[in-house]
Amino acid sequence: GAVVSQHPSRVICKSGxxxxxxxxxxxxxxxxxxxxxxxxxxxxxxxxTSNEGSKATYEQGVEKDKFLINHASLTLSTLTVTSAxxxxxxxxxxxxxxxxLTEAFFGQGTRLTVV
Amino acid sequence: QKEVEQNSGPLSVPxxxxxxxxxxxxDRVSQSFFWYRQYSGKSPELIMSIYSNGDKEDGRFTAQxxxxxxxxxxxxxxxxxxxxxxxxxAVNSPRETSGSRLTFGEGTQLTVNP
Numbered sequence: 001g002a003v004v005s006q007h008p009s010r011v012i013c014k015s016g017x018x019x020x021x022x023x024x025x026x027x028x029x030x031x032x033x034x035x036x037x038x039x040x041x042x043x044x045x046x047x048x049t050s051n052e053g054s055k056a057t058y059e060q061g062v063e064k065d066k067f068l069i070n071h072a073s074l075t076l077s078t079l080t081v082t083s084a085x086x087x088x089x090x091x092x093x094x095x096x097x098x099x100x101l102t103e104a105f106f107g108q109g110t111r112l113t114v115v
Numbered sequence: 116q117k118e119v120e121q122n123s124g125p126l127s128v129p130x131x132x133x134x135x136x137x138x139x140x141x142d143r144v145s146q147s148f149f150w151y152r153q154y155s156g157k158s159p160e161l162i163m164s165i166y167s168n169g170d171k172e173d174g175r176f177t178a179q180x181x182x183x184x185x186x187x188x189x190x191x192x193x194x195x196x197x198x199x200x201x202x203x204x205a206v207n208s209p210r211e212t213s214g215s216r217l218t219f220g221e222g223t224q225l226t227v228n229p
Contacts, residue, residue, distance in 0.1 A: 057216075
């Protein structure tokens with residue numbers, strides 16, 4: 001399958017600071033990237049869908065100003081958690097796909113801990 | 116009603132048996148369907164994709180899709196202990212405005228006992 005690289009894999013930050021997570025498709029051009037959040041023993045919660053060159057579409061209940069998503073190129077999307085709080089601690093996972101019908105491939109995930 | 120529902124687990128089968136995982140979805144215009152496997156602490160990995168009604172086989176895995184019943188399943192033959200993981204059903208549905216969204220079920224935890 002295609003390769004999606006997510007960085008960093010783990011990050012610890014202080015409350016009030018911002019954290020940026022990168023998601024790169026290494027061997028294909030991703031027209032769409034998805035950002036998910038996952039709590040322990042829970043399923044993936046879709047946060048937003050990111051299309052190259054346009055604004056991200058956020059799911060209901062997800063704060064746009066809190067979770068900034070940028071998809072500036074066909075191989076890179078970033079998620080910035082702004083003014084992080086301990087309740088933002090979670091496993092964040094990105095996925096990318098070539099077109100609107102095909103399968104999405106996942107990055108390795110980023111475990112964020114806010115202290 | 117949840118958009119994507121999976122049979123509640125956990126599911127436990129003996130080694131060599133067939134594991135059957137089920138999924139239903141609510142959006143009739145959903146276009147493509149996927150099964151992912153997720154090991155604890157890791158991100159999901161794609162196992163199967165299916166786009167049209169019927170069966171699709173890949174090694175020990177068979178995906179079945181019935182759009183009329185809004186039902187998709189995954190069969191794992193000759194189950195191995197290494198198959199023990201959480202299996203996620205994902206459904207791709209068009210948005211009202213543009214593009215599409217990929218949503219996941221809660222997952223079914225499978226344990227294959229040696």
